[in-house]
Amino acid sequence: MNRRTFITGAFVSTAALAVGVNLSTSFTRQEHVQSSHRMLFATLIPIFLDGALPDVATHKEQAINRTLNTIEATINVLPQEQREEITLLLNMLESRFSLLLITGSLTPLILRQPFELIDMLESWRQHFITLLNTAYLGLREVIMASYYASPEHWGRLQYVKPTFVVGDN
Amino acid sequence: MAIIDPIEVGLAAGWQHVDAGFLDKDKHFDADVVIVGTGAGGGTAAEILSQAGLKVLMIEAGGLKSSRHFDMEERTAYPNLYQQAAAMKTADKGIGIFQGRTVGGSTTINWTTSIRTPAPTLDFWQQQRSVSGLTTSSLQPWFEMMEQRLNIHQWDYQPNKNNAVLRDGCKKLGWQHTVIKRNVKGCWNTGYCGMGCPVNAKQSMLVTTIPSALNAGAVLVSRAKVTDIAHRQDNVTSLSAIAQNEFGQPTGVKLTFSARHYVLSAGAIHTPTLLMRAKTPDPHLLLGQTFLHPTLLSGAIFDEQVNGHSGAPQSIYSDEFVWSDGAAGALGYKLESAPVHPILIASKTIGFGESHAQLMAQFNHLQVIIALVRDGFNQDSPGGRIRLTDNSFALDYPLNDAFWQVAKRAFKSMAQLQFAAGAKQVLSMSDGQSMVSSLTQAEHAIDNMEIGLLKTIVASAHVMGGCPMGEDKTQAMIGSNGQSHYLENLSVFDGSMFPTSLGANPQLSIYAIVAKNATALAKKLIR
Numbered sequence: 001m002n003r004r005t006f007i008t009g010a011f012v013s014t015a016a017l018a019v020g021v022n023l024s025t026s027f028t029r030q031e032h033v034q035s036s037h038r039m040l041f042a043t044l045i046p047i048f049l050d051g052a053l054p055d056v057a058t059h060k061e062q063a064i065n066r067t068l069n070t071i072e073a074t075i076n077v078l079p080q081e082q083r084e085e086i087t088l089l090l091n092m093l094e095s096r097f098s099l100l101l102i103t104g105s106l107t108p109l110i111l112r113q114p115f116e117l118i119d120m121l122e123s124w125r126q127h128f129i130t131l132l133n134t135a136y137l138g139l140r141e142v143i144m145a146s147y148y149a150s151p152e153h154w155g156r157l158q159y160v161k162p163t164f165v166v167g168d169n
Numbered sequence: 170m171a172i173i174d175p176i177e178v179g180l181a182a183g184w185q186h187v188d189a190g191f192l193d194k195d196k197h198f199d200a201d202v203v204i205v206g207t208g209a210g211g212g213t214a215a216e217i218l219s220q221a222g223l224k225v226l227m228i229e230a231g232g233l234k235s236s237r238h239f240d241m242e243e244r245t246a247y248p249n250l251y252q253q254a255a256a257m258k259t260a261d262k263g264i265g266i267f268q269g270r271t272v273g274g275s276t277t278i279n280w281t282t283s284i285r286t287p288a289p290t291l292d293f294w295q296q297q298r299s300v301s302g303l304t305t306s307s308l309q310p311w312f313e314m315m316e317q318r319l320n321i322h323q324w325d326y327q328p329n330k331n332n333a334v335l336r337d338g339c340k341k342l343g344w345q346h347t348v349i350k351r352n353v354k355g356c357w358n359t360g361y362c363g364m365g366c367p368v369n370a371k372q373s374m375l376v377t378t379i380p381s382a383l384n385a386g387a388v389l390v391s392r393a394k395v396t397d398i399a400h401r402q403d404n405v406t407s408l409s410a411i412a413q414n415e416f417g418q419p420t421g422v423k424l425t426f427s428a429r430h431y432v433l434s435a436g437a438i439h440t441p442t443l444l445m446r447a448k449t450p451d452p453h454l455l456l457g458q459t460f461l462h463p464t465l466l467s468g469a470i471f472d473e474q475v476n477g478h479s480g481a482p483q484s485i486y487s488d489e490f491v492w493s494d495g496a497a498g499a500l501g502y503k504l505e506s507a508p509v510h511p512i513l514i515a516s517k518t519i520g521f522g523e524s525h526a527q528l529m530a531q532f533n534h535l536q537v538i539i540a541l542v543r544d545g546f547n548q549d550s551p552g553g554r555i556r557l558t559d560n561s562f563a564l565d566y567p568l569n570d571a572f573w574q575v576a577k578r579a580f581k582s583m584a585q586l587q588f589a590a591g592a593k594q595v596l597s598m599s600d601g602q603s604m605v606s607s608l609t610q611a612e613h614a615i616d617n618m619e620i621g622l623l624k625t626i627v628a629s630a631h632v633m634g635g636c637p638m639g640e641d642k643t644q645a646m647i648g649s650n651g652q653s654h655y656l657e658n659l660s661v662f663d664g665s666m667f668p669t670s671l672g673a674n675p676q677l678s679i680y681a682i683v684a685k686n687a688t689a690l691a692k693k694l695i696r
């Protein structure tokens with residue numbers, strides 16, 4: 001396995017719980033998550049969060065946008081090395097050549113059907129190559145953590161945080 | 170309701186606090202004693218040394234955050250208060266690690282469970298690890314002192330349902346269980362300890378020993394990360410640090426510190442990493458052996474609401490399976506509950522899409538038991554090892570067959586307990602598992618489980634070891650009194666001193682042993 005592939009595999013789960021919403025407020029948008037990466041995540045979010053996202057189309061779109069912003073912020077609060085690794089993976093998932101290697105198909109992820117994406121994630125999840133398990137887990141964790149970070153997304157959980165005391169942060 | 174923030178009050182009253190993130194030029198500091206890190210070990214030492222009349226300076230990599238910042242949301246707490254924004258993992262990504270990075274260290278975000286060091290652990294250290302003078306009886310006055318200092322008492326309120334399940338299951342099965350003692354004063358029983366106590370009830374270092382040290386004239390330098398320890402012959406000569414901004418990035422400002430005596434309390438992982446980076450003597454290659462109490466999770470669905478986010482996060486534990494085979498025997502595990510919060514649960518469960526959404530929809534009916542495996546007591550469980558990387562560190566902690574065997578036993582015990590307490594369904598948190606409705610089904614599923622790395626969820630909030638204590642230099646880096654075997658003016662006062670894991674939650678062990686050792690150090694330094 002070459003170094004480039006290895007680094008990419010190693011990175012992803014590091015994003016796990018690093019939800020950077022709060023710290024992100026004073027960040028100006030950085031280059032790390034380019035709009036193309038937003039499109040990639042926008043493709044994967046409905047797959048990972050099927051059944052969790054709101055049913056009403058406009059609410060669903062808002063929820064996806066909020067999650068995309070959180071993912072962006074999350075990546076910004078990671079230590080530099082991990083941030084670089086994430087960018088590398090995202091770039092790979094957008095490169096047709098790497099996609100062919102990882103998924104056996106040249107079709108960009110954003111052009112694939114939901115069932116194809118589910119199959120792809122399931123195959124990464126079950127795969128005997130650790131690298132692909134890690135890619136699945138990393139994407140899963142960053143998307144799940146970023147979605148459930150927002151109080152707006154707790155409706156289906158029937159959960160709200162206590163309101164007896166309000167911090168200033 | 171308005172909550173008085175003791176940190177704001179103290180700062181207004183003139184505490185000496187330097188937020189290094191705001192410094193615009195390099196700066197040098199002098200003190201009698203410099204302490205690196207302000208968690209369980211650093212906080213305890215700071216109070217004792219400053220009250221002995223020594224000029225103490227505390228250096229903390231994290232920021233000075235206090236109750237007014239603690240808004241009970243994970244999205245605020247993780248990036249602000251946790252190491253690596255709570256995303257830290259072992260090198261192979263097999264274990265997720267939680268550790269604090271803020272003034273007060275992990276005590277600012279811990280769950281308040283306070284347990285004395287188990288006797289089998291102390292005996293093992295004495296017999297196998299050349300530790301001397303730390304016995305149940307010699308430590309008793311120090312436990313008592315710190316229990317009094319931090320208001321550690323048995324939690325006499327009703328446990329929340331998440332913990333009541335643990336108690337009820339144990340009662341039904343005739344298993345050992347104990348009501349937990351907690352370091353709280355006037356606790357509101359809200360359940361948000363892990364995000365910083367919003368009402369200052371938790372008697373963490375942030376609101377107890379650190380304010381008391383600052384009142385006694387100590388200096389706190391926050392957002393300063395110590396990066397090097399200069400040493401010559403048998404002495405440390407100075408420390409260097411870099412200032413960090415709000416996002417943990419270097420501002421470019423450099424700080425230096427000199428003192429008569431230096432105390433490392435940067436916690437397990439960071440204390441040994443600092444010593445390794447500084448190339449301090451380690452002829453027997455002992456630095457960096459790390460223990461985690463690697464922990465497994467089992468979820469259960471109850472008909473009634475559990476509301477695991479609400480109420481004291483831990484109030485019952487069971488030691489039924491910790492010491493069954495003696496300290497050096499087969500691996501054992503402690504059973505506890507874990508709080509249920511949205512990000513934590515969404516991430517530490519399995520699957521995606523519809524099945525995950527269904528689990529999340531049962532959020533308020535979800536009960537979680539955890540099994541903490543005690544590590545480091547025999548060859549089967551050597552723990553992990555830290556290695557330096559170009560700019561940071563990595564922790565190699567291979568999970569071996571012995572671990573996976575005990576993990577299966579632990580999953581079975583947790584399912585047995587949850588069903589005994591009335592669970593409708595149980596889910597062992599390992600990929601490929603689904604909800605089962607009876608113990609027979611659970612046992613069958615666990616027997617056939619594809620258990621292993623990246624499949625089974627393993628986490629840790631108890632990082633220990635890396636700079637072991639003991640009198641035999643082939644086994645220990647520091648003496649049982651915390652004093653370095655190699656550098657005369659260096660002590661290590663934190664969770665890295667443990668020669669094995671504890672088999673119990675660590676904070677009270679750190680408080681008591683550090684109180685003993687810091688008191689002895691104070692006597693030596695003021696002589």
Ligand SMILES: Cc1cc2nc3c(=O)[nH]c(=O)nc-3n(C[C@H](O)[C@H](O)[C@H](O)COP(=O)(O)OP(=O)(O)OC[C@H]3O[C@@H](n4cnc5c(N)ncnc54)[C@H](O)[C@@H]3O)c2cc1C
Pocket residue numbers: 205206207208209210211228229230231267268269270271272273274275276278279280281282283284363393394395396434435436437439440443483630631632662663664665674675676677679
């Ligand atoms: C979520 C969570 C829940 C927990 N619950 C419990 C519980 O209920 N009961 C229990 O007994 N234990 C619990 N623990 C563990 C317990 O809090 C820790 O074991 C204990 O606080 C460790 O103390 P320490 O002094 O070794 O390090 P820490 O308390 O972790 O403090 C170390 C400090 O050093 C700082 N530091 C590190 N490197 C540097 C550097 N280079 N320069 C400057 N500063 C540095 C860190 O930022 C940190 O603030 C929990 C931990 C977590 C994370």
